[in-house]
Amino acid sequence: MKEEAAHKVEKLTELVxxxxxxVVSRTILDKNTGTVTLFAFDAGEGxxxxxxxxxxxxxxxxxxxxxxxxxxxxxxxxxxxIIMPADVPHALRAxxxxxxxxxxxxx
Numbered sequence: 001m002k003e004e005a006a007h008k009v010e011k012l013t014e015l016v017x018x019x020x021x022x023v024v025s026r027t028i029l030d031k032n033t034g035t036v037t038l039f040a041f042d043a044g045e046g047x048x049x050x051x052x053x054x055x056x057x058x059x060x061x062x063x064x065x066x067x068x069x070x071x072x073x074x075x076x077x078x079x080x081x082i083i084m085p086a087d088v089p090h091a092l093r094a095x096x097x098x099x100x101x102x103x104x105x106x107x
Contacts, residue, residue, distance in 0.1 A: 013061050016040045018097055023047070034105040041065070041100075046093035056084045056104040063098025067091070 016026045016038040023045050029036040034054070041063075049068070058067060059081040067074045068091045069084055075095070076082060084090045092100075 012038060012101060013099055016099060018042055018099075021045070028101075032106070034103065034107075037102045037104075039100050039102060041092070041094035041098050043094050043096050047091060049089050049091040051087050051089050052084070052104065053086055054104050054106050055086050056102055058082050058084065058092070059101045059103070061099040061101060064095040065098045065100065066093045066095055068093075 015028070016024055018024065018040045019042065021042055023042070024040045026038045027035065028038060058065075058076070060076045060078055062078045064075065064077050067076055067082055067084070069082070070088050070090075074082055
């Protein structure tokens, strides 16, 4: 997000659009201390299992997603959130189209 947009009210769900058969991302903030990124997943799309060196919070804005953390599945819908701990394998899959906000704090 550019500096001139920092003092503007925005609807998160309108800042990223779905694309058929794809995962779309848009970085909102990118600082040395962390990132805030919006994602739009088409149905059936996802992120394969991986780890990250920092804790990350997923907040589902709309739609439905399955988040697996250390192999345990969690079903999240609009308004739900979950923390993915650092260095723990996790994956995401769109049960239906969904948008999420990912907040990663580098500490």
